[in-house]
Amino acid sequence: MKVGILGTGSVGRALAEGFVREGHDVLVGTRDVDELMARSEPDRMGTPPFAQWLAEHPRVAVGAFSHVGEHAELLVNATLGSASVDVLREAGLADAPGRIVIDASNALDHSGGFPPSLFVVNTDSLAEQIQREFPDARVVKAWNTMTASLMTNPGLLAGGDHSIPICGNDDDARRQVADLLRSFGWRDVVDLGDLTAARGMEAYVLFWLGLYGAAGSQLVNTKIVR
Amino acid sequence: MKVGILGTGSVGRALAEGFVREGHDVLVGTRDVDELMARSEPDRMGTPPFAQWLAEHPRVAVGAFSHVGEHAELLVNATLGSASVDVLREAGLADAPGRIVIDASNALDHSGGFPPSLFVVNTDSLAEQIQREFPDARVVKAWNTMTASLMTNPGLLAGGDHSIPICGNDDDARRQVADLLRSFGWRDVVDLGDLTAARGMEAYVLFWLGLYGAAGSQLVNTKIVR
Numbered sequence: 001m002k003v004g005i006l007g008t009g010s011v012g013r014a015l016a017e018g019f020v021r022e023g024h025d026v027l028v029g030t031r032d033v034d035e036l037m038a039r040s041e042p043d044r045m046g047t048p049p050f051a052q053w054l055a056e057h058p059r060v061a062v063g064a065f066s067h068v069g070e071h072a073e074l075l076v077n078a079t080l081g082s083a084s085v086d087v088l089r090e091a092g093l094a095d096a097p098g099r100i101v102i103d104a105s106n107a108l109d110h111s112g113g114f115p116p117s118l119f120v121v122n123t124d125s126l127a128e129q130i131q132r133e134f135p136d137a138r139v140v141k142a143w144n145t146m147t148a149s150l151m152t153n154p155g156l157l158a159g160g161d162h163s164i165p166i167c168g169n170d171d172d173a174r175r176q177v178a179d180l181l182r183s184f185g186w187r188d189v190v191d192l193g194d195l196t197a198a199r200g201m202e203a204y205v206l207f208w209l210g211l212y213g214a215a216g217s218q219l220v221n222t223k224i225v226r
Numbered sequence: 227m228k229v230g231i232l233g234t235g236s237v238g239r240a241l242a243e244g245f246v247r248e249g250h251d252v253l254v255g256t257r258d259v260d261e262l263m264a265r266s267e268p269d270r271m272g273t274p275p276f277a278q279w280l281a282e283h284p285r286v287a288v289g290a291f292s293h294v295g296e297h298a299e300l301l302v303n304a305t306l307g308s309a310s311v312d313v314l315r316e317a318g319l320a321d322a323p324g325r326i327v328i329d330a331s332n333a334l335d336h337s338g339g340f341p342p343s344l345f346v347v348n349t350d351s352l353a354e355q356i357q358r359e360f361p362d363a364r365v366v367k368a369w370n371t372m373t374a375s376l377m378t379n380p381g382l383l384a385g386g387d388h389s390i391p392i393c394g395n396d397d398d399a400r401r402q403v404a405d406l407l408r409s410f411g412w413r414d415v416v417d418l419g420d421l422t423a424a425r426g427m428e429a430y431v432l433f434w435l436g437l438y439g440a441a442g443s444q445l446v447n448t449k450i451v452r
Contacts (some may be wrong), residue, residue, distance in 0.1 A: 112349070115422050122432070123343045162451040165436065192436035196341050200433035206348070207426035207433070210391065210418035215452035222448035225388040226441035 004029055004072025006065060006087050008036060008050045009043075010148045011104055012078035013057075018152020020059045022183055027061045029068030029091060036062070065090040074100050081107040081126045082119065085133050097136035100173045103127045103198075104143035104151070106205050115209055118202065127198035131169065140168035140177045141198040145208065147218035152184040156219060163188040163224040167197035190224050230255055230298025232291060232313050234262060234276045235269075236374045237330055238304035239283075244378020246285045248409055253287045255294030255317060262288070291316035300326050307333040307352045308345065311359050323362035326399045329353045329424075330369035330377070332431050341435055344428065353424035357395065366394035366403045367424040371434065373444035378410040382445060389414040389450040393423035416450050 003019045005012050006029045019026045030036045030050075039049045054062060069075065069091030079087045084105045093099060107118040107126050120126050127141040143151045145165060154160040164186050168174045178189040192201070211220045229245045231238050232255040245252045256262045256276075265275045280286060295301065295317030305313045310331045319325060333344040333352050346352050353367040369377045371391060380386040390412050394400045404415040418427070437446045 115425065117349045117425075121429075122347045123338070158451045162449075165433075165440075167436070190437070190440055192440050197436040197439070199341065199343075200436040203347075203429035204433040207391075207430040210393065210423040210426040211416070211450055211452070213423070214391075214416055214418050215450075217452065220450065220452040223388075223451050224437055224441075224446065225384045225449050226437070226443065226446040 001025070002027070002071055002073045003076065004068035004074070004091070005076045005078055006068065006091060007078030007080075008062075009078065010045070010047055011143075011151070013050075013053055014148035014151050014153075015076055015078055015104070015143075016060045017057065018184055020057065021152070026059070027063055027068045027071055029063060029065045029087075031065060031087075031090070033062055033064055066092060069093065069096065074102070076102045076104060077130070078104050081105040084126060084130060088130060088134060088137075093134045093137050098138060100138045100140060100176060101130065101134075102143065102177060103130055103139055103141050106144050107202060108205065115206070118206065121203055122199065125195070125198035125202045127167075127202070128195050131195055138168065138170040138173035139195060140166055140170075140173050141195065141201050142166040142177055142181065145201055145204055146221050150219065150221060154185050154187075157221060160185055160187055161223060162221040163190050165190045165192050165197075165201055165224070167192040167195055167201060169195050188224065227251070228253070228297055228299045229302065230294035230300070230317070231302045231304055232294065232317055233304035233306075234288070235304065236271070236273055237369075237377070239276075239279055240374035240377050240379075241302055241304055241330070241369070242286045243283065244410055246283065247378070252285070253289055253294045253297055255289060255291045255313075257291060257313075257316070259288055259290055292318060295319065295322065300328070302328045302330060303356070304330050307331040310352060310356060314356060314360060314363075319360045319363050324364060326364045326366060326402060327356065327360075328369065328403055329356055329365055329367050332370050333428060334431065341432070344432065347429055348425065351421070351424035351428045353393075353428070354421050357421055364394065364396040364399035365421060366392055366396075366399050367421065367427050368392040368403055368407065371427055371430055372447050376445065376447060380411045380413075383447060386411055386413055387449060388447040389416050391416045391418050391423075391427055391450070393418040393421055393427060395421050414450065
């Protein structure tokens with residue numbers, strides 16, 4: 001499958017590695033390719049420059065958002081929550097009816113110090129905002145509930161014995177995403193139904209921050225027991 | 227131990243049963259004992275009248291909030307989030323420095339239909355509001371992340387192989403509450419640290435609503451995997 005991953009940070013890279021490993025064609029999108037490739041220093045989170053990462057991942061291609069949107073059958077939003085709608089518009093989502101978009105973004109606002117808060121919460125969610133902005137796209141929320149390294153490698157933690165929730169308004173899109181997640185080794189994909197469940201999935205991140213603090217590691221997740 | 231449980235709904239009753247089972251002295255608090263005992267119809271959630279429940283639980287005593295506050299060594303807030311501060315004031319918490327209060331409340335607002343939202347969220351929590359209002363009390367958040375029947379009976383689900391998070395500003399109070407929870411059979415009490423973690427624990431309820439919907443049962447919880 002031709003997969004377009006929007007965002008070149010740790011989430012975009014982890015997802016690109018996973019999709020390549022499973023044999024997909026991966027195109028990673030950014031605003032300005034030249035600027036991205038010219039960076040030679042780690043970012044303020046310590047993430048190595050993208051060009052260095054790309055050199056180590058020769059099967060990944062990089063392109064402008066619009067180029068990625070043109071070529072991808074499946075889009076994954078791995079950008080900051082605050083940038084997501086703009087990036088998806090640049091990627092041409094308004095002109096791609098039926099396109100599945102997996103939204104992995106979070107509405108984290110670090111401006112108030114620790115603990116961070118969410119800039120969309122409770123009665124709305126980023127995923128619903130995206131769906132309202134692009135009503136003909138098929139938005140599925142997934143992957144926002146965990147650290148990047150687990151997203152396509154659930155086996156890194158407890159032999160993969162933990163869960164990944166998803167939600168979205170389109171039954172068929174949710175089924176396709178669930179199958180995709182299983183191909184990455186997720187054994188317990190929990191379908192939470194329509195996109196209003198994204199309010200809970202995004203609010204869960206506030207809970208996850210506590211788990212991260214208690215565990216002293218980002219390799220933490222929940223198993224849904226029922 | 228003399229335990230005062232504020233609230234006579236399904237949470238207060240489930241907790242009272244659990245504490246009695248473990249041999250504690252249990253006093254359940256309500257605003258107006260006569261009015262409570264005079265009710266002869268189930269409430270709008272279908273919960274049987276309190277007098278009927280009490281007749282089946284002869285070891286539980288009932289009293290006004292102020293009476294409960296006077297006699298209890300440990301208080302548990304099992305009232306609606308919207309009533310909690312008022313009830314705790316009636317229970318004399320302002321005049322009981324060092325008293326441990328386990329806050330099991332949630333800020334659920336059902337006025338907007340389904341899904342419900344929270345009336346305190348994100349940058350604050352009910353537990354923090356209570357702590358600010360009664361700075362000399364020792365507030366520990368616990369039990370708000372699950373259905374009443376699991377609170378003192380974790381073994382009802384998956385042999386008890388799931389988790390209960392707690393948080394609070396006082397280390398000793400958190401330790402005491404963790405020991406208490408273990409006496410009810412909780413094998414994985416997860417200490418999330420200070421009371422700012424209650425923002426995540428209370429926001430988690432929005433996520434829980436999705437789990438409840440997906441599982442089709444309130445007997446659902448998460449196991450924290452790390």
